[in-house]
Amino acid sequence: MSDKTPNQSRRAFVATAGAAAAGVMIAPGVHLIEVASARPAGEAASRTVRWGMLVDVTKCQEGCTACVSACNKENALETALPQNQAPQWIRKVDLKDKSTGRALSLPMMCQHCEKPPCVDVCPTGASFKRADGIVLVDRHICIGCRYCMMACPYKARSFVHETLENQNPEVPRGKGCVEACTMCVHRVDKGQQPACVQACGAEGHAAILFGDLNDGASEIAKRIRSVATSQVRADLQLNPGVRYQGI
Amino acid sequence: MRDTFQRIEERSFYALVVFGLLLVMVGLGAVYYMEEHGHAVTGMNNQVVWGMPHVFAIFLITAASGVLNVASIGSVFGKPVYKARAPLSGLLSLTMLAGGLMVLMLDLGRPDRVIIAATHYNLTSVFAWNAILYPGLFGIVGVYIWTMMDHSMKAYSKIAGFSAFIWRFILTTGTGSIFGFLVARQAYQSAVLAPMFIVMSFAWGLAVFLLVQSSMYLWNGVALPPPIQRRMTRLLGIFIAGALYFVLVYHMTNLYFSRQEAFEHFILLDGGIFPILFWGGFVLLGSILPLALLLHPELGGRRATILASLLVIFGALCHLYVFIIGGEVYPLDIFPGFSAASTFGDGVVGQYAPSLPEFLLGIGGLALAFVATVIGVRILRFMPQDDFTILTGGKNVH
Amino acid sequence: MRIRTLFGTVLLGAVALFASAAWSGEGSGIPKPDIVISNPGKCVADVDTMRRTHMDMLKHQRDLTMRQGIRGAKVSLNACIDCHASKSNGSVLGSDQNFCQTCHAYAAVKLDCFECHQAKASHPIGAAAPAEAVASKEGAR
Numbered sequence: 001m002s003d004k005t006p007n008q009s010r011r012a013f014v015a016t017a018g019a020a021a022a023g024v025m026i027a028p029g030v031h032l033i034e035v036a037s038a039r040p041a042g043e044a045a046s047r048t049v050r051w052g053m054l055v056d057v058t059k060c061q062e063g064c065t066a067c068v069s070a071c072n073k074e075n076a077l078e079t080a081l082p083q084n085q086a087p088q089w090i091r092k093v094d095l096k097d098k099s100t101g102r103a104l105s106l107p108m109m110c111q112h113c114e115k116p117p118c119v120d121v122c123p124t125g126a127s128f129k130r131a132d133g134i135v136l137v138d139r140h141i142c143i144g145c146r147y148c149m150m151a152c153p154y155k156a157r158s159f160v161h162e163t164l165e166n167q168n169p170e171v172p173r174g175k176g177c178v179e180a181c182t183m184c185v186h187r188v189d190k191g192q193q194p195a196c197v198q199a200c201g202a203e204g205h206a207a208i209l210f211g212d213l214n215d216g217a218s219e220i221a222k223r224i225r226s227v228a229t230s231q232v233r234a235d236l237q238l239n240p241g242v243r244y245q246g247i
Numbered sequence: 248m249r250d251t252f253q254r255i256e257e258r259s260f261y262a263l264v265v266f267g268l269l270l271v272m273v274g275l276g277a278v279y280y281m282e283e284h285g286h287a288v289t290g291m292n293n294q295v296v297w298g299m300p301h302v303f304a305i306f307l308i309t310a311a312s313g314v315l316n317v318a319s320i321g322s323v324f325g326k327p328v329y330k331a332r333a334p335l336s337g338l339l340s341l342t343m344l345a346g347g348l349m350v351l352m353l354d355l356g357r358p359d360r361v362i363i364a365a366t367h368y369n370l371t372s373v374f375a376w377n378a379i380l381y382p383g384l385f386g387i388v389g390v391y392i393w394t395m396m397d398h399s400m401k402a403y404s405k406i407a408g409f410s411a412f413i414w415r416f417i418l419t420t421g422t423g424s425i426f427g428f429l430v431a432r433q434a435y436q437s438a439v440l441a442p443m444f445i446v447m448s449f450a451w452g453l454a455v456f457l458l459v460q461s462s463m464y465l466w467n468g469v470a471l472p473p474p475i476q477r478r479m480t481r482l483l484g485i486f487i488a489g490a491l492y493f494v495l496v497y498h499m500t501n502l503y504f505s506r507q508e509a510f511e512h513f514i515l516l517d518g519g520i521f522p523i524l525f526w527g528g529f530v531l532l533g534s535i536l537p538l539a540l541l542l543h544p545e546l547g548g549r550r551a552t553i554l555a556s557l558l559v560i561f562g563a564l565c566h567l568y569v570f571i572i573g574g575e576v577y578p579l580d581i582f583p584g585f586s587a588a589s590t591f592g593d594g595v596v597g598q599y600a601p602s603l604p605e606f607l608l609g610i611g612g613l614a615l616a617f618v619a620t621v622i623g624v625r626i627l628r629f630m631p632q633d634d635f636t637i638l639t640g641g642k643n644v645h
Numbered sequence: 646m647r648i649r650t651l652f653g654t655v656l657l658g659a660v661a662l663f664a665s666a667a668w669s670g671e672g673s674g675i676p677k678p679d680i681v682i683s684n685p686g687k688c689v690a691d692v693d694t695m696r697r698t699h700m701d702m703l704k705h706q707r708d709l710t711m712r713q714g715i716r717g718a719k720v721s722l723n724a725c726i727d728c729h730a731s732k733s734n735g736s737v738l739g740s741d742q743n744f745c746q747t748c749h750a751y752a753a754v755k756l757d758c759f760e761c762h763q764a765k766a767s768h769p770i771g772a773a774a775p776a777e778a779v780a781s782k783e784g785a786r
Contacts, residue, residue, distance in 0.1 A: 041717020044709075084292035084598060088591045095585040108581070108589070117430065123374035124367040130714055138711050139761050141363050144356015146296040147374050153431035155579050155591065159296060159356065161287040167763040169723050174761030175285045176356030189716050232581060236430055247582075 038191030050114075050133040050241060051183055052213040053197065054220050054229060055106055057246035059207035060200075062105035065092055067208065070199030071109075074184060076168045087158035089181040090196055095247075104247065107196065107208065110135060110156040110181035111232060111240030118148035118157065118180075127178075133213075133241050134183045142177040149178060153233050156180050183241075213241065259466070260625055267618030274611015277604035278353045286356065289605050294597030295575045300354040302567045303609030306451065307347030307616060308381070308422055309444060310563070312415040313452020314339045315388065319415075322408030328475050332631045333408070336456060337392040338623045339616075340415075341385060343455065346616030348381055350608055373424045380418045387411050396627065419445045426574075433510040434574025439500060443493040447563070450486035454537075454559035457483060459620065461553050463630055470549065480552050484541040487559060491534045494566065506583065513596070514573050521573040524565040533562010572599055678751040679742055684728050689719050699725075703758075722762055730766035738764040 039045070071090045072078055079086045090109040096102070112135045118127045119135065126142035129135050137148075149157045157180040164174050170186040173179055184194035192198075197210040211220035223229075229243040281289055291298040314336050321330030352361045368375045391411045394404040423444030429435040457479060464471055471479075498515065501507040514521050537555035576597035581587065587594035623629060688695060690702075706720040729737050729744040737745040738759055745764075749756045 039714070039716070042715060045714030081287055082292075083590060084294055084592060085287055087293070091589045091591040091593075093582075093587050093589040093591075093593050095582055095587050097585055099584070108591075108593075119369075120371045121374065121428070122369050123372045123378060124363050125369040126367075128712065130712070132714070136711070140707060140711065141360070141367050142357065143360045143363055145374060146356070147372070147425075149293070149296045150575075151429055151431055153579065154581055155294075155431075155593070158293050159286065159291075161292070162285040164761075167761070169726070169763040169765075169767050172761040172763065176282075177761070178356070185714070189714060 039189055045130050045132040045134075045189075047131045048214060049131075050213045051188060052112070052133065052211065052220060052241035052243065053183075053194075054209040054223055055242065055244045056207045056209070057104050057106045057244055059205050060104075060106050061205060061207075062094060062103070064105075064203060064205065066199040066203040066205075067107050067196035068092060070195040071181070074168065074187075074195035075171045075173070075182075076166055079162065081161055085161045087160065087179060089156075089158065089179070106244060106247070108154065108156070108232075109196070109242065110183070111154050111238070111242045112181075112183060113241070114239035116238065117151040117153065117236075121147045121151040123147065130185070134185050134188070135180070136182055136185065137177065137179055139172065139174065139177045139179070144176040144178065146178060152180075153236055153238070260621065263621050264618055267614045267621060270614030271611050271618060274349075274608050274614065275353075277607035277611065278358070281354075281604050281608070282358060288602065290600045290602045291605075292597070292599070294578075294592045295572060295599040297571055297575065298599060299601040299605035300350050300608050300612075301571055302564060303612050304347045304350035304354070305422065305571065306560075306563055306567055307343045307350065307612055309419060309448045310451040310455050310560075311340045311343035311347060312384070312419045312422070313448030313450070314343065314456050315411055315415045316449050316452055317456050318391070318408060319412040322405060323412045328478060332456070332460070334392055334395050334627075335460065335624075335629045335631055337388045337395070337411070338627075338629050339452075339456060339459060339620060340388050341392075342616040342619035342623065344381060344384060345619060346612040346614075349615050350612035353608060373421060373428055377418075377421050377425070380414070380421050384411075384414055384418055387414050416445065419448045422448075426570075431579060432574055433507060433577055433580060434514075434570065437497060437500065439493065439497045443490075443497055446486065446489040446493050447566075450483065450490045450559060451563045453479070453483045453486055454556040454563075457552055458556040458560070460631060461549055461556070463624065465549070467630070476549070476552065480541045480555070483552075483555070483559070484538055487534050487538055487541075491530070494529070506580070510577055513577055514569060518573060518577075518596070521569050525569045525573075528565025529562045529569065532558055533565055534559075537562075575599070675751075678747040680747055681731070681742065681744065682729070683732055687728060689724075722758065723767070726762075726764065727766045727768060730764075734765075735769070736765045 068088075068090055075089060077087050077089065090107050092105060093108045094103070094105050096104075112129075112133055114129075114133065116127070116129055116135045119129055121127075123145060124141045124143060126138045126140075127135070127148050128138060144159070146159055149155075149159060157178050159178050160173060160175050162175060167173055171182070184192070184196075187194060193201075193210050197208045200206060200208045209220050209223060211218040213221055213224070215221055223245075224243060227245055229245045230247050231238075231240050231243060232247075289298060317329055317336035318333035318340075320326050321328075321333045321336075352358055355361060364375075364378045368378070370376075387407065387410050391404070391407040394400040394402075394407045420441045423441035426435040427437060427440035460471070498511060501511050514525060516522055537558045540551045540555040540558075576599055578587075578592065578594050578596060581593065690698075702720045703722055703725075706718050707722070709715040709718070726737050731737070731739065731743045734740075734743070737743050738756075739746065741747050741750050745756060745759075
């Protein structure tokens with residue numbers, strides 16, 4: 001194999017690039033205590049990891065949509081379609097307790113369930129959960145039946161209603177398939193944080209914490225151990241990877 | 248006399264086929280338009296993900312399974328009157344299933360990839376079960392019709408009929424379960440849905456059967472013997488009442504759960520078009536009025552049967568619209584106890600205005616079933632042939 | 646999908662057979678595809694192998710990357726695009742001069758990748774794909 005040597009040197013380069021990217025990420029210096037390291041090239045996502053997020057609702061500001069804008073930019077979601085046909089991978093939901101009147105605001109996105117209903121109902125297996133807990137749509141075999149959108153209790157999924165041309169090369173997406181928050185899997189695999197988490201930090205709110213729920217030493221695991229957190233629609237026992245604090 | 252009994256008149260046959268094919272073509276044109284531009288040109292959106300095509304498709308598929316009931320009563324329960332109608336019942340089942348599947352598949356986001364539904368199975372998915380159940384029904388009913396038409400195969404007719412009887416029960420359970428297993432949406436997640444769909448399929452299937460049978464007799468200038476007529480219309484009456492009963496049970500159980508009260512209030516009282524379609528379309532025009540037409544001692548004749556059957560079909564479409572679209576527009580209760588607002592339809596009733604191409608696709612599916620039925624009836628002996636000697640008297644036929 | 650790939654393979658195989666016969670002999674009525682390779686000699690495999698098996702290589706890697714999250718492999722659609730994008734419009738599509746389109750139009754094989762994948766290179770139009778850019782893209786994929 002004549003290409004063996006260049007291939008290896010390329011891999012070495014990739015590893016350095018990943019580390020460099022992680023270093024750049026720390027530079028803004030906003031609450032990025034924990035930055036995952038890039039997975040080496042050629043290595044599969046690990047079952048020992050479970051990526052998750054903790055949203056501190058008390059820090060989330062009503063009217064702030066930094067996470068939404070960052071997501072739209074990162075994944076090239078901008079469109080001229082009407083609001084109910086436009087894709088939204090993350091949205092800000094303003095809540096008001098019906099009995100007490102307490103108001104709160106929080107970001108809502110794919111909750112990356114341990115037992116995702118979208119995966120159960122998908123006829124072709126296009127909806128699937130990666131070993132590290134990220135729920136994704138394999139657009140290569142998605143036939144666009146939208147059954148997963150009917151099944152998702154969080155209304156986290158969108159359907160691509162139009163032909164697309166301006167995709168981010170790292171985020172392929174196209175007409176006729178269903179899609180949702182990927183937890184910025186293309187960034188996470190490089191050791192970066194999801195775009196929404198980074199944007200929230202840059203805004204100075206740092207309401208979203210990203211990390212490995214399975215790693216007892218991680219910031220997110222420690223927080224979940226020490227403060228009261230909740231799962232949305234916990235009654236359904238889907239064990240989402242996104243947790244909320246202060247609902 | 249037998250000849251006129253079997254044959255639709257030549258010219259009107261071709262006229263009907265051309266008319267049906269035109270509608271199919273228009274439907275396919277609508278599909279091309281929707282696929283070219285994406286679902287942006289339909290009324291469907293991220294809240295109402297299944298629209299008008301699904302109303303037609305689910306009607307056709309449900310009725311396709313229910314119409315087999317006629318054959319089952321004949322073969323499984325050995326009633327000669329129904330046995331004579333088994334071939335037509337099988338044909339209608341096949342053609343309506345074809346029409347329904349056409350609509351369902353062509354409304355996919357990627358209809359060009361429909362083959363994937365056959366190469367990649369996710370066995371936990373009710374949809375994937377259906378991808379086995381629907382072609383299975385084609386095969387079984389096809390064989391069943393063969394055993395009935397070919398005298399050398401007569402011996403297998405009973406077992407084929409029984410298989411079709413079982414298969415169709417599973418199939419309708421599967422159709423009902425598409426919705427029954429959806430925990431997310433308020434309208435669904437109920438075990439009542441599977442039996443409800445089975446009883447509705449009886450009523451809708453028999454209505455279609457009676458409509459087709461009456462039309463065939465009418466064109467051939469013959470009349471159904473009154474005893475058979477009475478028996479079949481009474482059966483339709485029972486099925487209509489059964490379907491109405493199940494729909495009431497479904498809403499009553501929902502009303503019992505306080506978390507479902509707001510949803511029921513929406514569907515039954517203040518949800519705009521939905522209560523109108525439910526009470527006016529399904530209950531009054533689609534159930535009560537046909538019941539009166541069928542069971543009233545003075546009525547119940549041929550014309551009353553045709554009218555009642557048409558009303559039942561209309562009511563079925565109304566009910567499915569309320570069930571599917573109404574169930575979707577109602578916002579998900581993601582945060583119980585809170586009122587919600589967002590840019591993604593949280594806390595507000597979704598908007599859905601069916602677009603013309605969606606209608607045309609649905610009509611195209613109906614037209615495909617129609618054309619296939621007309622051709623089938625023309626080339627094979629599907630016209631019910633009664634052995635009148637065992638009935639109350641052959642004199643009733645002309 | 647499998648059927649389409651199979652179909653594509655058979656068709657491309659047929660084209661390759663036809664091509665080897667036709668290109669060596671005198672020209673036929675069908676105009677040959679005008680294949681412009683902007684960065685010759687840098688491909689992950691030789692031309693014959695790529696012509697015959699690029700779709701299998703891509704599909705194999707696509708499933709590994711999508712399903713298991715294996716990244717940084719030798720085969721990468723984005724790396725293909727970065728290297729093969731035309732210098733005039735920065736894309737592998739657009740006209741029968743563009744790399745992917747020219748052959749697929751000639752072989753009459755539907756090109757489904759770019760229904761979802763970005764057909765434009767990530768570097769500016771006109772600039773040749775630098776080796777580093779290619780490598781980092783592969784890392785990303």
